[in-house]
Amino acid sequence: MSEFSPWRFSTAPMMEWSTPATRWLWRQLTQHTLLYTEMVTTGALLNGDQNRFLDFDAAEHPVALQLGGSNPAELAQCAKIGQNWGYDEINLNVGCPSDRVQKGMIGAALMAHSELVKDGMKAMLDAVDIPVTIKHRIGIDDHDSYEFMRDFVGTVAESGCKVFIVHARKAILKGLSPKENREIPPLQYDKVIQLKQDFPDLTIVINGGIKTLDESQHLLDQGLDGVMLGRAAYQDIMVLSEVDQRIFGDSRPTISGHELVERYCHDYIAKQPGPLRHSAKHLMGLFHGVPGGRKFRRYLSENIHKDDADIQVILDALALVAK
Known part of the structure; x- marks a missing residue:
């Protein structure tokens, strides 16, 4: 196994894209990349078909379950279900900007409620033995200063959370679709790099707009702990074919x-x-x-x-x- 951090390179949780089938494909190309599921809401997990939402192939390991929710007790319950199902990590979605999830107090809207997020993270950390991580934006709407993100991370870190995956765009909660929120707000990698400098003891992973392994390596060279690849990993699958060799220093042969x-x-x-x-x-x-x-x-x-x-x-x- 690699001596690198488990979060050095990962694929993003993407609705309808980060499916078990896609994750199986990705795993054939890279053994070290950490794979994230699509977001599953706590309501769906507690009231729906758990097999449908949670089943995965053993070949997918290491694989992380992303949850959407804000009720600490429900998050803790779902985190425990995820651990018992065999997932290697639980991740909380604090980045999705869609109207539907906002109404359920899920996703990026939670950045305005750092104490609630802290309580949810602590509840999950207390409930399981596997890592519990968070994925969030650099800000929302007019709350887009670096200080806002820094204070959010500082508050949430009080829960004991050590891994922060940052989508380097802010979310505009009213007026933009989820697709537009992935494209229109400008990327601000500098804020994520600054976050690592201000929180050297935290694991800071960057996400957003990254398309190649050259870009990934450049961001790692800036001192960040990890890179998460999103749409590029689905739209051009073979971008992952040399991850193990170039990012993890593995000598295993690539496949065509x-x-x-x-x-x-x-x-x-x-x-x-x-x-x-x-x-x-x-x-x-x-x-x-x-x-x-x-x-x-x-x-x-x-x-x-x-x-x-x-x-x-x-x-x-x-x-x-x-x-």
Whole structure:
């Protein structure tokens, strides 16, 4: 195993993208990257189908469960469920800006309630033996000064939380969609770097707008403890193919896109119930810039929705791609 921090490199919790299928794909490319689930709300977990929300393949380890909620007792209960399910970490979402989660006092809106967040984090830390971490923005609406974020982190750290994952954009809670909140507020990496300088004993991980391993390494060189890759890891899956070698110094051989697809078909999809499209759609982020890559994606998009589609559809698409 690597001597580096478990948070040195991770993939972000992304709704409809950080699914068990995607996480399985990512794990084939990198053994050291920490993988986060989609956000699961405490209400869904306590009142819904826990198998649906929590089941994952053992191959995904290390994998962290992200929770959305604000009631300390419910968060503690869900954290314990997550630990018992086998997750390696529990993470609290204090970054999602959608109207729906705001109404439930979930996500970025909680940055205005640092004492409540502190209480929730302490309740979870007291309930489990695995790490409990937080993912938040650099600010919300007009509360966007560095001092606001610094004081938020200082308050939450009183809970005993040691790991802060910071999306380096503020969230605008009224007037912007979640998608716009990932693109319009400017990135301010300098604030996250300053946060690490002010809290040297905390683990500070940066997220937001990072697309390449070169960018990732540059941010690590600024003194940050970790980098979390979001949309780039889904839209261009092979960006993760050299993470273990370049970020963790591992000498293991890389695998090709062809080998990844073949493994996915035979070792994962073949064992999954339900229509092919549910698993095959996660392959659309492959073979960018590779001869035949566009044909591969077009063939999939035209055929995976057919009633009789099976893994042969994917293998036929793969035959269109140059090796």
